[in-house]
Amino acid sequence: MAAVGLLLAGCGKPVPSTGPGTPPPTGPGPGPSSAGGDVLSKLPGGDEFAAGKKVYADNNCARCHKLGDTGGGGPMGAKGGPGGMNGPDLSSVGADAAHTPRWLADHVRDPKAHKPQSRMPASGPDKIADADLTALSAYLASRK
Numbered sequence: 001m002a003a004v005g006l007l008l009a010g011c012g013k014p015v016p017s018t019g020p021g022t023p024p025p026t027g028p029g030p031g032p033s034s035a036g037g038d039v040l041s042k043l044p045g046g047d048e049f050a051a052g053k054k055v056y057a058d059n060n061c062a063r064c065h066k067l068g069d070t071g072g073g074g075p076m077g078a079k080g081g082p083g084g085m086n087g088p089d090l091s092s093v094g095a096d097a098a099h100t101p102r103w104l105a106d107h108v109r110d111p112k113a114h115k116p117q118s119r120m121p122a123s124g125p126d127k128i129a130d131a132d133l134t135a136l137s138a139y140l141a142s143r144k
Contacts, residue, residue, distance in 0.1 A: 052139025
């Protein structure tokens with residue numbers, strides 16, 4: 001599935017994860033509704049993937065990627081989608097046996113390692129914490 005080369009563009013500025021002892025972000029900023037509509041409530045998948053869905057929504061992945069009833073807005077690579085470039089549809093990204101949670105996590109960290117021409121920016125631990133990346137990659141791998 002070559003289209004996954006642009007997987008999960010960190011198009012928006014990420015919102016730091018909130019966990020025990022971490023205050024929630026304040027003021028305007030990216031979040032589930034910053035790309036137009038409540039992305040988080042529209043993401044497919046059950047409550048067991050709540051953490052991964054939150055990471056997806058908080059990092060504005062829907063600005064570039066379609067997943068279920070969220071995101072996208074034009075053909076891959078076209079400008080003019082909701083906020084920027086459009087990456088591949090992630091609705092069934094986990095259907096490819098190669099797209100294990102580890103592969104997906106590695107791709108988010110360094111997209112060019114899998115596809116040198118990828119326009120997706122790398123998302124290091126300063127953008128997506130390791131625990132959040134684990135939740136996100138498990139969620140994406142579940143999308144079959």
